[in-house]
Amino acid sequence: MLKLYNTLGRKKQTFKPLKKGSVKMYVCGPTIYNYVHIGNLRAYVFADILRRYLKFKKYKIKQVMNLTDVDDKTIRDSQKAGKTLREFTNKYKKAFLEDMDAMNIEKPEVMPRATEHIQEMIKIIQKLLDKGIAYKAEDGIYFSIKKFKDYGKLSNIDLKNLKAGASKRVSKDEYDKSNANDFVLWKFYTKEDGDVFWETKIGKGRPGWHIECSAMSTKYLGQPFDIHTGGIDLVFPHHENEIAQSQAANKKPFVKYWIHNEWVLVDNKKMSKSLGNFYKLKDITEKGFTPLDLRYLFLTKIYRQKLNFTWEALETAKTSLQRLKNIAHKLEDDNRINQGYIDEFEKAMDDDLNTPKALQVLWKLARDKKAHGKLQTIKKMDSVLGLKLLEEEKIKIPEKVQKLVKEREEAREEKNWKKSDDLRDKIEKLGYKVNDTDEGSVVEEI
Ligand SMILES: [Zn+2]
Structure with a gap:
């Protein structure tokens, strides 16, 4: 039975979907204002592994990944580029879809854009206003966290410890725990927003970032739904606020399992602008690596552990992947499945998606000279790992x-x-x- 580590409650739990045989899952997609970096890619590969493994276990999947195409950053950078918000974000949407494809990430069933769901957001905000949980301030509409008793449960913050004298409200989309306070749902128009605004019954303006995900997840998946994934950096404030908005508005639980993946470090350091180590996929391929070399590297670490990216580690991943492919290509098909190895593989994956263990099982099978059903069994494992082990190389050796x-x-x-x-x-x-x-x-x- 599959066990997953639920950030809500902080322990491994047996996975049991809300409705037998099907899984509804949401992953916070990218803000399409730039190319994604390898830290983002790890989160999407992780969500993809979970999705593929649930399919392997015969669940019917509905997965939603949103595209944030309006927020502080998209507005700021589209203005810098002298383009409309739509033109600007379209460019990065296209680039993101190409990256997903290159990393062999399966496309979610729905990929909604925030700007196409403004009405759904307003509906939630209106409900919160009606219930007295949201209120109008001079620069926008805010969520009063004191009115939601479960606030802080996901990220383990104690409201009693709120910094004395901290401002009562935060208008920015991103902030840290020490600034936890009433957060913005709707930002009233200022001239910095240029031509980005919506005239609505709750005022002229634009949505805050957090409300976007509450609106798009519940629209396509209902409430509650099974799994919400994302990088660990999203636990606070983004996911904490998603819970507050959705539960307070609809008086129902929001999500059953919250699953978060850890950071990618580069040379043991956090990625940061000042260090210039925000590697993108292009930086990887320009050095002669394939996107799947990077995917292999991701799988060598448990998703809940930090992954240290180095060029040496990527080189090792590349060699391992090539060797595996080399073996796989020489196999003859006896049309059998080796159930013993499949069981071992499943045991590893059932334990909170232990991909390094699963890779070990794959290697053991690849090296097992006596095993039957090698080709079909490797193929089945690869339907989860997504390494294209049996696909013919595009580059033909003369x-x-x-x-x-x-x-x-x-x-x-x-x-x-x-x-x-x-x-x-x-x-x-x-x-x-x-x-x-x-x-x-x-x-x-x-
Ligand atoms: Zn989100």
């Missing part, structure tokens, strides 16, 4: 190079090292590199 590689393998078998080295040089002159592994030679473009 026949001439293949012939030289084969000759070189023979030379190595004869322990004719001189000939082997000469052939390696020849191959390199043609633009290819040979790596020797336990499972034979692996060729790659230089």
Whole structure:
């Protein structure tokens, strides 16, 4: 049985969907004002692994991933670029979809844009106003956290410890726990917003960030729904506020399981603008790595542990992935499944999605000379891991190079090292590199 670590309550729990046989899940999508970085990508790969594993377990899935296309950052940067908000965010939406595809992340069933759900947001805000939980201030409409008794439960903050003298309200979308206070639902128009505003019954303005996710999740998934995922940085204030808004407005529980993945560090340091280590997918591919090398690297760590990104670690991931593919491509199909290995794989994944363990099982099978059903079993495991182990390489190694590689393998078998080295040089002159592994030679473009 699948166990997942629920941030709400902070323990591993047996997963039991609200409705038998189907799972409704929501993942906070990107703010489309820039290219996503590898920290963002880890969150989406993690949500994808969860989604794929639930499918593996025969659940019917409905997953929603929103696109934040209006907030402080999108407005600020679209103005800088001299473009309309729509033009500006379209560019990054397209880039994001390409990144998802490259990382082999399955597309969620619904990918709603915030700007297309303003009416749904207003409905929730109106309900909160009617109940006296939200109130109007001079610059916007705010949620009064003292009116919601469960406030702070997800992120474990004690309202009694609110910093004395802290301002009573926060108008920014992002802030930290020490500034916890009434948060903004609707921001009244200021001239900095340019042409971004909606004329509505609650006033001219635009939504705060948190209300966007409450509106889009419950519209497509109902309330309550099963799983909400996201990076650990979203626990406070974003997810805390989503809970407050949705539960206070509808007097119903919001989400059963809150699952959060940890940070990506770069060279053991937090990614930050000042260090310039916000790597994007393009930075990775420009150095000759594939997006799936990065995916493999992500899977080598449990999602609830910090992942330290280094170029060496990525190099190791690349080699491992190539070796696995090399083995997989040589397998013959006996049309059988090796249930023993599938059981072992499932045991690892059932334990809060232990992907490093699952990879170990995959490797054990790959190296098992006597096992039956290797090809179909690896294929089944890969339906969860998403490494495209059996897909043919797009880059075809020219026949001439293949012939030289084969000759070189023979030379190595004869322990004719001189000939082997000469052939390696020849191959390199043609633009290819040979790596020797336990499972034979692996060729790659230089
Ligand atoms: Zn969200």
